Amino acid sequence: MRAVVQRVSRASVSIDGREVGAIGKGLLVLLGVARGDDRNKVAWMADKIAGLRIFSDEEGKMNRDLASVGGEVLVVSQFTLYGDVSRGRRPSFVEAAPPEEAIPLYEEFIAALRQRGLRVATGEFGAMMQVELVNDGPVTLVIER
Numbered sequence: 361m362r363a364v365v366q367r368v369s370r371a372s373v374s375i376d377g378r379e380v381g382a383i384g385k386g387l388l389v390l391l392g393v394a395r396g397d398d399r400n401k402v403a404w405m406a407d408k409i410a411g412l413r414i415f416s417d418e419e420g421k422m423n424r425d426l427a428s429v430g431g432e433v434l435v436v437s438q439f440t441l442y443g444d445v446s447r448g449r450r451p452s453f454v455e456a457a458p459p460e461e462a463i464p465l466y467e468e469f470i471a472a473l474r475q476r477g478l479r480v481a482t483g484e485f486g487a488m489m490q491v492e493l494v495n496d497g498p499v500t501l502v503i504e505r
Contacts (some may be wrong), residue, residue, distance in 0.1 A: 361391070361392070361393055361394060361397045361401040361402070361405050361443075361465070361504070361505050362391075362392040362394065362441045362442065362500075362502070362503070362504045363388040363389050363390065363391050363392070363405060363409065363502070363504075364385055364386045364389075364438075364441065364500065364502055365387075365388070365389050365413055365500070365501045365502075365503060366387065366390075366407060366474060366493060366495050366498070366499065366500045367387060367411070367415065367492045367496045367497055367498075367499035368385070368386060368387065368388050368434075368494055368495055368496055369384070369385055369494045369496045370382070370383065370384050370387075370424040370493070370494050371388040371409050371434045371491065371492065371494070372491070372492050372493075373434060373436055373481075373482075373483040373489050373491050373494035374435070374489065374490045374492075375483070375484055375487050375490075376455040379381075379482070380482075380484060381432055381434055381435070381481035381482050381483055382438075382455075382481055382499070383432035383433065383434045383479070383481050384432060384465045385421065385430070385431050385432070385493075385496075386426060386427065386431035386432035386433055386434070387409065387426060387434070388436070388491070388493050389414075389433060389434065389435045390407060390431075390436050390438040390441060390491075391405075391435055391436070391437055391438060391441075391466060391469060392437075392438050392439055392440070392441030392456065392457050393437075393439070393456070393461070393462035393465050393466060394442055394456060395420055395454075395455060395456070395458075395461065396457075397457060397461075397462075397465055398465075398489055399465070399468060400498070401465075402465050402468045402469045402472060403438075403498055403505045404471055404505050405469060405503065405505055406472035406476065407436050407463065407476075407505065408432070408505075409426075409473070410425065410426060410427070410473060410476045410477070410478060410488070411425050412421075412425060412501070413425050414499055414501070415428070415429045415431065422499075426478055427476075427477060427478065431457060431478075432478070432479045432480070432481065433473055433478050433479070433480045433481070434443050434480075434481045434482070434483075435465070435466075435469065435470055435473070435480060435482050435483070436482070436483040436489060436491055437462070437466050437483060437485045437486070439453060439456040439457075439462070440453070440456075440457035441456075443456075447496050459485070459486060462485070463485055466485055467492075470482055476483075488502045
């Protein structure tokens with residue numbers, strides 16, 4: 361499981377010009393699921409992201425997590441995070457989990473964040489989406505398990 365996490369002041373996702381998810385201050389999570397990923401990886405990733413201390417405290421240090429700043433999460437599925445371009449010019453996606461494996465884990469990840477008391481907005485798995493964001497910092501992390 362691989363996630364690109366961006367601290368944002370706002371973010372949204374649209375499909376065919378219709379906004380389907382939006383957040384204010386918080387995290388945009390682009391989530392890729394690999395073949396062989398399981399529930400243990402989902403739980404680990406949800407804990408890691410919910411607990412990231414990447415928001416500024418009173419002294420301007422990255423010391424606060426999502427809950428302590430009232431932050432939100434926008435989760436967008438992105439199988440292309442497993443695109444392999446080591447050979448040729450066209451990415452290979454053989455490491456990405458097929459939808460029948462990935463969808464339940466994607467949905468479980470969203471549920472795990474909500475169970476931690478976070479407000480979570482989403483895109484739509486498998487849809488062609490347009491993502492807009494204002495990266496705050498900029499702060500961008502790649503997390504993999």
